[in-house]
Amino acid sequence: MLSDWINLADAERDGLAKLDQGPRDYFAGGAGDEVTLRENVAAWGHWRLRPRVLNDVREVSTVAEVLGRPVDLPVLVAPVAYQRLAHPEAERGMAVGAAAAGTVMCLSTLSTTRPAEVAAAAPGARHWFQLYAFKDAAVTRALMDEAIEAGFEAILVTADAPPGGNRERDRRNRFTLPRELGTPSLTAATGGSEALTIEQTFALMNHALTWSDVESLASECSIPVFVKGVLTAEDAVLALDHGAAGVVVSNHGGRQLDRSLASADALPEIAETLDGRAALLVDGGIRRGIDVATALALGADAVLVGRPALWGLAAGGHEGVAAVLGLLREELELTLALCGCTSPTDLGRTHVRRAPVTSVYSV
Numbered sequence: 001m002l003s004d005w006i007n008l009a010d011a012e013r014d015g016l017a018k019l020d021q022g023p024r025d026y027f028a029g030g031a032g033d034e035v036t037l038r039e040n041v042a043a044w045g046h047w048r049l050r051p052r053v054l055n056d057v058r059e060v061s062t063v064a065e066v067l068g069r070p071v072d073l074p075v076l077v078a079p080v081a082y083q084r085l086a087h088p089e090a091e092r093g094m095a096v097g098a099a100a101a102g103t104v105m106c107l108s109t110l111s112t113t114r115p116a117e118v119a120a121a122a123p124g125a126r127h128w129f130q131l132y133a134f135k136d137a138a139v140t141r142a143l144m145d146e147a148i149e150a151g152f153e154a155i156l157v158t159a160d161a162p163p164g165g166n167r168e169r170d171r172r173n174r175f176t177l178p179r180e181l182g183t184p185s186l187t188a189a190t191g192g193s194e195a196l197t198i199e200q201t202f203a204l205m206n207h208a209l210t211w212s213d214v215e216s217l218a219s220e221c222s223i224p225v226f227v228k229g230v231l232t233a234e235d236a237v238l239a240l241d242h243g244a245a246g247v248v249v250s251n252h253g254g255r256q257l258d259r260s261l262a263s264a265d266a267l268p269e270i271a272e273t274l275d276g277r278a279a280l281l282v283d284g285g286i287r288r289g290i291d292v293a294t295a296l297a298l299g300a301d302a303v304l305v306g307r308p309a310l311w312g313l314a315a316g317g318h319e320g321v322a323a324v325l326g327l328l329r330e331e332l333e334l335t336l337a338l339c340g341c342t343s344p345t346d347l348g349r350t351h352v353r354r355a356p357v358t359s360v361y362s363v
């Protein structure tokens with residue numbers, strides 16, 4: 001029961017229980033030995049809060065700004081492929097849940113629902129589009145144009161794929177998409193009629209993408225472009241130099257390069273280098289309001305959650321998504337108050353320090 005959820009682990013348990021093994025492992029799994037998958041969660045726990053006291057915290061708000069507009073919660077919904085595998089409401093349910101929480105939903109290129117349908121499901125809500133670049137530039141362009149046409153307000157160009165990571169759970173399960181599950185925008189953009197398999201889809205993607213392609217995309221695009229999948233200060237600077245409005249610090253939820261840095265470990269150097277010059281988002285392993293507060297204190301403007309929102313969707317459709325985001329909102333609000341903050345913008349670098357090594361909390 002959604003109303004019994006105390007924290008995101010409850011949503012995860014109920015969401016996983018709804019899924020057959022193939023989709024469950026596709027959603028939950030990571031690359032290789034899943035070191036980065038696990039460290040993404042654990043690394044947030046390597047930080048400790050330095051709370052300030054006696055600050056009058058009767059009125060605490062979680063409202064924050066992303067791209068110059070307010071969100072009720074600085075937790076966005078990350079782009080996650082093939083959501084119809086999780087629940088029949090699919091991306092529409094995700095959009096409705098995100099809208100109920102007053103936040104942005106990012107739609108994957110590999111969506112089972114077209115951008116206009118997502119926009120219609122949650123009118124007035126904020127939507128961003130995640131873009132994979134394809135070998136045929138006209139396909140990339142058509143996908144981007146469709147999202148802009150539907151009123152989406154930013155593009156996240158994913159830089160850490162293709163190629164797809166070594167997902168051993170999927171290989172062991174011989175996981176394939178159900179035949180009836182398609183990616184209608186991609187099918188329309190490629191001019192095909194048959195649904196594509198995951199392998200066929202990755203084969204169509206542009207494996208030769210470079211920073212100059214990001215520059216062309218950003219210059220042709222009428223809405224802000226983010227680069228998603230940045231883990232170093234060097235690449236964050238290159239993203240800005242090539243026209244990006246911001247970066248998403250991310251390792252794709254541990255699904256691409258195993259043993260790449262956990263997001264929480266990559267964030268500080270990037271935040272320090274960018275120093276507020278561009279929008280800075282982070283995802284990977286956020287499971288607690290305290291994780292959100294830590295990310296904001298380290299310099300992020302907002303975070304994204306992938307799997308938690310998906311567990312909410314699997315367990316309870318749009319209500320499950322809203323419940324997951326609601327739990328994060330409550331936890332963030334309490335964390336802010338106990339840190340002596342009344343708004344996310346009150347959090348700064350002085351509110352966190354690395355935990356002493358001997359007391360690292362293992363999740």
Ligand SMILES: Cc1cc2nc3c(=O)[nH]c(=O)nc-3n(C[C@H](O)[C@H](O)[C@H](O)COP(=O)(O)O)c2cc1C
Pocket residue numbers: 026027028040078079080081108109110130158228250251252253254255283284285286304305306307308
């Ligand atoms: C099942 C699944 C599918 C994903 N599909 C995409 C995708 O299509 N495009 C993309 O840029 N990221 C994709 N991601 C990565 C997420 O956007 C995000 O970076 C990641 O889930 C964050 O980690 P978290 O799940 O621990 O919150 C996917 C993640 C999962 C779990």
